[in-house]
Amino acid sequence: MISMAFTMLSHDGPKFLAMVLAIAMAAFLTQNQASFLVSFLAMSDSQIRDVREADLWVMDSSTECFDQAKPLKDTAAEIVRGFPGVKWALTLLKVDAPARTEAGKLSSVTILGVPEQSKVGEPRMNIGDSSVLDERDSAVIDPGGMALLYPGETFRPGMRIRIHDKWLQIKGVSNASPPFTGFPIIHVSHSTAIQLNRAESRCTTFVVGRFEADADRGKVTREIRAATGWKALTREEFEEASSRFYMDQGVPHLFYITITVGLIVGAAFSGQTFLMFVKENARAFTTLKVLGFTHGQLAVMVATMAGIVVVLGLALGTMLAVGTSFSAATMPFFRSLYLPWQVTLLCCISIGLITLITAGFAFKKVLNLEPADVFRS
Amino acid sequence: MSSVPDLTGAVTCASIWKSFGEGEAKVDVLRGVNFMAALGEMTFLVGPSGCGKTTLISIIAGLLAPDSGTVSLFGERLSLLAPRERILFRRQYLGFVFQQYNLLPAFTAAENVAVPLVAAGWGRENAIGKAREVLTHLGLAHRTELVPQLLSGGQQQRVALARALVHEPRLIICDEPTAALDHRSGESVMERLATSAIHPDRAVIVVTHDSRVFHFAHRIIEMEDGLIRSSKKIESLNQP
Numbered sequence: 001m002i003s004m005a006f007t008m009l010s011h012d013g014p015k016f017l018a019m020v021l022a023i024a025m026a027a028f029l030t031q032n033q034a035s036f037l038v039s040f041l042a043m044s045d046s047q048i049r050d051v052r053e054a055d056l057w058v059m060d061s062s063t064e065c066f067d068q069a070k071p072l073k074d075t076a077a078e079i080v081r082g083f084p085g086v087k088w089a090l091t092l093l094k095v096d097a098p099a100r101t102e103a104g105k106l107s108s109v110t111i112l113g114v115p116e117q118s119k120v121g122e123p124r125m126n127i128g129d130s131s132v133l134d135e136r137d138s139a140v141i142d143p144g145g146m147a148l149l150y151p152g153e154t155f156r157p158g159m160r161i162r163i164h165d166k167w168l169q170i171k172g173v174s175n176a177s178p179p180f181t182g183f184p185i186i187h188v189s190h191s192t193a194i195q196l197n198r199a200e201s202r203c204t205t206f207v208v209g210r211f212e213a214d215a216d217r218g219k220v221t222r223e224i225r226a227a228t229g230w231k232a233l234t235r236e237e238f239e240e241a242s243s244r245f246y247m248d249q250g251v252p253h254l255f256y257i258t259i260t261v262g263l264i265v266g267a268a269f270s271g272q273t274f275l276m277f278v279k280e281n282a283r284a285f286t287t288l289k290v291l292g293f294t295h296g297q298l299a300v301m302v303a304t305m306a307g308i309v310v311v312l313g314l315a316l317g318t319m320l321a322v323g324t325s326f327s328a329a330t331m332p333f334f335r336s337l338y339l340p341w342q343v344t345l346l347c348c349i350s351i352g353l354i355t356l357i358t359a360g361f362a363f364k365k366v367l368n369l370e371p372a373d374v375f376r377s
Numbered sequence: 378m379s380s381v382p383d384l385t386g387a388v389t390c391a392s393i394w395k396s397f398g399e400g401e402a403k404v405d406v407l408r409g410v411n412f413m414a415a416l417g418e419m420t421f422l423v424g425p426s427g428c429g430k431t432t433l434i435s436i437i438a439g440l441l442a443p444d445s446g447t448v449s450l451f452g453e454r455l456s457l458l459a460p461r462e463r464i465l466f467r468r469q470y471l472g473f474v475f476q477q478y479n480l481l482p483a484f485t486a487a488e489n490v491a492v493p494l495v496a497a498g499w500g501r502e503n504a505i506g507k508a509r510e511v512l513t514h515l516g517l518a519h520r521t522e523l524v525p526q527l528l529s530g531g532q533q534q535r536v537a538l539a540r541a542l543v544h545e546p547r548l549i550i551c552d553e554p555t556a557a558l559d560h561r562s563g564e565s566v567m568e569r570l571a572t573s574a575i576h577p578d579r580a581v582i583v584v585t586h587d588s589r590v591f592h593f594a595h596r597i598i599e600m601e602d603g604l605i606r607s608s609k610k611i612e613s614l615n616q617p
């Protein structure tokens with residue numbers, strides 16, 4: 001019966017192919033878009049996670065996410081340090097500035113100052129050592145920045161970048177996580193960052209710190225907030241706030257729409273084609289009924305046909321999605337792109353369920369075929 | 378209404394009424410048909426187009442329910458069977474030959490013939506093997522692996538005949554088996570039918586208005602306007 005189902009299905013090659021491709025398209029689109037969504041959401045708080053040492057973040061009350069921050073007064077770190085339950089606190093300076101290479105390539109960049117003593121926020125390195133930041137006018141760049149500012153080039157010592165009117169030596173490539181903004185991430189020493197901070201007189205973007213091990217974190221942040229009027233958040237709270245900020249901008253909706261359209265168009269097209277297939281094979285199905293196929297046997301046939309289509313389609317679509325995410329991940333801006341297995345599972349289950357419903361309709365169509373029509377031409 | 382079913386016949390229909398449509402459009406297609414087909418015989422059901430022949434055999438096969446009247450096949454009242462049992466009964470006891478052959482276009486001749494066996498739960502290999510045997514018997518040994526599209530009409534109808542015989546049913550119902558064929562092919566199909574299907578424990582009903590093949594009949598039952606007009610026993614002139 002299973003081989004009969006396959007023979008009938010593959011006899012109508014174009015429809016068979018159309019159904020498999022439609023399911024594959026739905027599987028690919030949903031997984032691809034869901035993986036982008038997951039990866040973008042991961043990017044929305046990546047820079048917070050990159051400051052590994054800090055679990056306390058203090059910022060101006062109007063600051064909503066890492067990328068857009070209003071500076072604090074320069075005594076802020078000292079003030080935060082004074083609260084009970086705070087082990088240490090120091091200034092993090094983030095500067096957004098236009099940059100230019102010797103070849104004339106332009107881009108806005110995000111500059112992060114690494115404190116000379118504590119090295120808090122120091123990047124992990126792909127090429128070179130972060131100790132180069134101690135050297136005068138030196139910087140390290142992230143892989144996304146390399147790709148954007150030096151397209152087609154590989155890192156070599158002696159590369160230079162001009163920020164405002166200052167030339168910096170690029171002495172290494174960091175492993176900084178891709179930021180949501182897509183801007184290159186340039187790490188410099190804190191003092192260099194201050195020199196590049198032309199748009200602002202204040203040099204404290206965030207105060208980052210650490211709670212005492214036994215501190216009541218909620219109490220500490222509440223006290224800082226009450227006393228200073230600033231926003232004091234645990235790392236987790238700030239990550240969540242940053243993600244929510246981007247989600248509220250409507251970024252995910254684009255993905256939701258594509259995912260929904262992919263599911264509906266792919267599954268509906270495939271389902272429609274399947275119903276058409278059953279209709280065109282009505283005579284064959286009617287004959288099978290008359291020759292003694294029970295409802296159970298007909299159900300097995302229809303289910304087998306739907307199963308073959310959905311398994312082939314899902315396999316093809318998933319292969320495409322995995323392939324795409326691997327090949328995209330070789331591009332610096334998408335280097336954090338990944339396809340979590342949960343996404344694949346969820347997409348396959350949804351498409352499987354939609355197919356099951358369609359197969360149900362198709363089976364109903366078969367059941368409703370009038371056996372006596374077998375004598376009519 | 379009161380004729381007693383004759384259990385000695387393979388097929389016995391008593392006072393069958395059947396209408397289609399409702400109200401104004403209601404048409405009485407069968408108006409109290411009494412019909413019998415005996416074991417070991419080829420019973421021809423003849424009559425003008427539209428007189429209700431196909432409707433009658435649909436009812437005999439259990440594909441349509443009569444409005445009233447009783448049908449019994451080999452002593453079994455079809456209307457008393459549960460739907461599933463009716464399917465199983467049909468699968469075991471009935472074979473069909475259709476005017477349009479109704480072969481499955483995706484399947485080879487052997488696969489088509491194997492369908493009733495697969496339905497009955499045979500394994501694929503055994504079913505195909507048996508199907509090839511029957512096809513060989515019907516002179517199609519060299520055609521078993523071809524799809525219907527590659528066969529002539531006469532060959533397709535012989536494949537259909539093989540499908541009607543493969544599971545050794547006790548009643549074979551043929552609706553206009555030669556109507557789509559030229560004279561020679563029709564004659565050949567009827568010859569195969571006569572030699573293979575006639576069996577002391579089996580009945581064959583052939584619906585036709587092709588008078589060229591009437592000489593194969595043991596009995597000719599003539600229908601007109603939803604009623605049986607005559608039933609003639611044919612003396613064995615041409616019987617094999």
Ligand SMILES: Nc1ncnc2c1ncn2[C@@H]1O[C@H](COP(=O)(O)OP(=O)(O)O)[C@@H](O)[C@H]1O
Pocket residue numbers: 397398406424425426427428429430431432433
């Ligand atoms: N399902 C149906 N609905 C309505 N009318 C039908 C249906 N089936 C058959 N008829 C009508 O019943 C009459 C007898 O049909 P049929 O049994 O096919 O005749 P025959 O096989 O003798 O040519 C015809 O007038 C036909 O139009």
Ligand SMILES: [Mg+2]
Pocket residue numbers: 430431432552
């Ligand atoms: Mg007819």
